[in-house]
Amino acid sequence: MSFLHINNVHKRFGETHVLKGIDIAIEQGDFLVLVGPSGCGKSTLLNMIAGLDSISEGELLLDGRCINDVHPSRRDIAMVFQSYALYPSMTVAGNIGFGLEMRKVPRKQRREAIDRVAKLLQIENLLDRKPGQLSGGQRQRVAMGRALVRDPQLFLFDEPLSNLDAKLRVDMRTEIKQLHQRLGTTIVYVTHDQIEAMTLASRIAVMRGGELQQLGTPQAVYDDPNNLFVAGFMGSPSMNLVKARIVEQDGLPVAQVATEASTLTLPIVRDRDALRDWRDRDVILGLRPEAITDPASANHREGNIHEAELPVALVEPTGADLYVVTTLGGTHVNARMRPGTPLRPGERTRFAFDVSRMVVFDPESERRIRDERVAEATPIGETA
Amino acid sequence: MSNASPEQDGGARERLQRWLPKLVLSPSCVLVLFFVYGFIAWTSYISFSDSGMMPDYTWVGLHQWSRLWTSWTWGIALHNIWVFGLLYIISCIVLGLILAILLDQRIRAEGVLRTIYLYPMALSFIVTGTAWQWFLNPGLGLEKTMHDLGWQSFSFNWLIDSNMAIYTVVIAAVWQATGFVMAMFLAGLRGIDGEMIKAAQIDGAPAWKIYARIIIPQLRPVFLSAVVVLAHLAIKSFDLIVAMTGGGPGNATAVPATFMYSYAFSRNEMGIAAASAVFMLAVIAALIIPYLYSELREPRS
Numbered sequence: 224m225s226f227l228h229i230n231n232v233h234k235r236f237g238e239t240h241v242l243k244g245i246d247i248a249i250e251q252g253d254f255l256v257l258v259g260p261s262g263c264g265k266s267t268l269l270n271m272i273a274g275l276d277s278i279s280e281g282e283l284l285l286d287g288r289c290i291n292d293v294h295p296s297r298r299d300i301a302m303v304f305q306s307y308a309l310y311p312s313m314t315v316a317g318n319i320g321f322g323l324e325m326r327k328v329p330r331k332q333r334r335e336a337i338d339r340v341a342k343l344l345q346i347e348n349l350l351d352r353k354p355g356q357l358s359g360g361q362r363q364r365v366a367m368g369r370a371l372v373r374d375p376q377l378f379l380f381d382e383p384l385s386n387l388d389a390k391l392r393v394d395m396r397t398e399i400k401q402l403h404q405r406l407g408t409t410i411v412y413v414t415h416d417q418i419e420a421m422t423l424a425s426r427i428a429v430m431r432g433g434e435l436q437q438l439g440t441p442q443a444v445y446d447d448p449n450n451l452f453v454a455g456f457m458g459s460p461s462m463n464l465v466k467a468r469i470v471e472q473d474g475l476p477v478a479q480v481a482t483e484a485s486t487l488t489l490p491i492v493r494d495r496d497a498l499r500d501w502r503d504r505d506v507i508l509g510l511r512p513e514a515i516t517d518p519a520s521a522n523h524r525e526g527n528i529h530e531a532e533l534p535v536a537l538v539e540p541t542g543a544d545l546y547v548v549t550t551l552g553g554t555h556v557n558a559r560m561r562p563g564t565p566l567r568p569g570e571r572t573r574f575a576f577d578v579s580r581m582v583v584f585d586p587e588s589e590r591r592i593r594d595e596r597v598a599e600a601t602p603i604g605e606t607a
Numbered sequence: 608m609s610n611a612s613p614e615q616d617g618g619a620r621e622r623l624q625r626w627l628p629k630l631v632l633s634p635s636c637v638l639v640l641f642f643v644y645g646f647i648a649w650t651s652y653i654s655f656s657d658s659g660m661m662p663d664y665t666w667v668g669l670h671q672w673s674r675l676w677t678s679w680t681w682g683i684a685l686h687n688i689w690v691f692g693l694l695y696i697i698s699c700i701v702l703g704l705i706l707a708i709l710l711d712q713r714i715r716a717e718g719v720l721r722t723i724y725l726y727p728m729a730l731s732f733i734v735t736g737t738a739w740q741w742f743l744n745p746g747l748g749l750e751k752t753m754h755d756l757g758w759q760s761f762s763f764n765w766l767i768d769s770n771m772a773i774y775t776v777v778i779a780a781v782w783q784a785t786g787f788v789m790a791m792f793l794a795g796l797r798g799i800d801g802e803m804i805k806a807a808q809i810d811g812a813p814a815w816k817i818y819a820r821i822i823i824p825q826l827r828p829v830f831l832s833a834v835v836v837l838a839h840l841a842i843k844s845f846d847l848i849v850a851m852t853g854g855g856p857g858n859a860t861a862v863p864a865t866f867m868y869s870y871a872f873s874r875n876e877m878g879i880a881a882a883s884a885v886f887m888l889a890v891i892a893a894l895i896i897p898y899l900y901s902e903l904r905e906p907r908s
């Protein structure tokens with residue numbers, strides 16, 4: 224029995240079907256990130272876990288107990304809101320202690336709990352201030368303190384970092400991760416930022432249009448996407464998606480991609496069995512920018528490298544990397560190369576494709592074409 | 608002049624552009640200066656003069672002021688304005704807040720109800736006063752209706768009872784202004800972050816505690832605005848009382864405004880009337896000026 228079990232949960236607002244049967248199960252100590260574009264239903268799902276929105280259909284189990292109709296205050300959860308939702312008329316200590324006060328915890332114990340949390344979050348010197356006198360980062364800490372002080376079974380975070388500036392966001396992200404590791408709490412975290420999702424999560428649930436697209440570890444979601452949406456949403460710069468055609472060569476399926484002048488043939492290593500059935504049909508290839516590189520940086524030991532000489536359309540240095548753009552199958556393709564590689568637009572250079580990391584999608588259904596097997600993370604939510 | 612070599616034509620146009628707003632605004636500015644501030648100054652002077660039926664510019668110092676403060680009727684008027692003002696402000700705020708909280712429960716037909724409660728504010732005080740006078744008149748309104756319906760022992764004669772008449776004025780005034788105060792509170796309630804209420808729910812606060820501890824403390828600016836608006840309405844209240852009770856029975860519902868009117872225009876004591884008018888202005892100014900100062904200063908901080 225998993226710790227938090229979201230079992231075929233639906234949400235309807237009148238005629239609109241906001242959540243169409245979500246199935247997610249996580250274990251104690253997991254850090255689940257619900258990620259997706261705005262309007263995908265991730266915040267609604269979080270509000271339903273919190274008890275702030277009713278469940279139209281399905282079941283919500285926390286530690287084996289059905290909490291569908293349990294009042295938010297009795298679910299043993301705490302929530303950190305996007306706007307922090309601090310009570311402006313109370314001091315920081317009053318804010319942190321309010322939940323305990325409402326639960327009739329004696330003053331002395333309350334004070335001890337507040338001090339413990341304040342020390343943990345390094346806000347001891349702010350306890351007598353009002354929220355209006357705090358900076359964004361400090362408010363964020365107070366909001367987390369308010370959640371931590373009650374020591375609940377489950378923490379819910381609703382886009383907690385989206386109101387912070389870029390630098391502070393990275394710092395707070397690290398801090399949330401450290402807190403999770405230190406306290407071993409179970410967290411459900413909503414964000415639209417896929418980098419936040421990748422860095423924080425132990426499990427990622429990618430959602431779109433009220434449906435779960437994929438649930439898995441960050442690496443599984445990144446390397447082994449279920450469909451074109453997940454492939455394009457996760458990762459920055461995003462995965463290169465290139466039109467190609469599967470043909471048979473020496474009894475094996477290969478992918479043919481149109482370049483500016485000729486045709487590039489890439490051998491198929493992954494999902495070979497499934498792709499046999501796709502002979503002479505159009506598909507979409509997915510290749511991460513780091514799977515296309517210069518021959519010297521290519522991972523010859525683990526990867527399966529296939530080299531080709533292609534023209535350079537554009538060079539984008541970021542300092543850490545050099546992104547080289549070429550054209551494949553009519554679209555721009557990003558390749559990540561070693562910085563300092565002397566390249567100019569218009570030149571030709573050798574690109575090394577790691578075909579062991581190449582994934583293939585059905586252009587019609589947008590689903591991944593993959594071999595039948597038990598994946599390390601069971602893909603669910605792939606409703607038609 | 609920043610422009611090094613202004614063309615003759617361009618320079619004239621630029622000058623015109625600079626002066627046009629001032630030219631357009633100046634007539635109204637002059638009118639306000641004369642008719643508002645000029646007459647305030649004139650009234651202030653009259654309060655130190657020997658004026659009776661007609662203005663008389665003989666300076667008599669504080670003579671009119673001391674007559675005002677020894678006047679028995681002025682004492683009643685001040686007492687009445689205290690009773691009226693306090694009851695009016697407190698009732699309007701309490702009822703307005705309760706109505707606003709009830710309307711804020713996402714009920715159906717909220718728009719209709721809001722309009723119904725706001726409508727009294729659209730009436731002039733004269734209409735309100737007259738209507739309530741009819742309604743509370745024992746021979747015409749509520750009491751007679753009850754008698755006609757068969758409840759012979761029913762009695763409600765506050766309007767003609769000199770001890771109770773002031774409360775009928777309070778009832779009418781509260782009826783008129785409560786909807787407005789409700790609208791102010793409703794706007795305040797709508798401005799409160801919904802996530803904060805969700806957070807309080809998760810914290811386990813019952814609804815009344817959410818209101819008492821979190822929402823109502825945040826409405827402090829609305830309370831302040833309501834008090835200031837209602838207080839100056841109370842002090843200015845004149846037409847309502849004239850229409851409802853005419854200051855009577857006897858002097859039972861006299862307030863400073865009716866006092867000023869009767870001394871200026873029927874008792875031919877313009878000096879005392881001017882002194883009372885200046886006093887009312889001072890009280891209102893003491894309320895409004897700090898309020899405006901804090902309101903207008905707020906955006907900068």
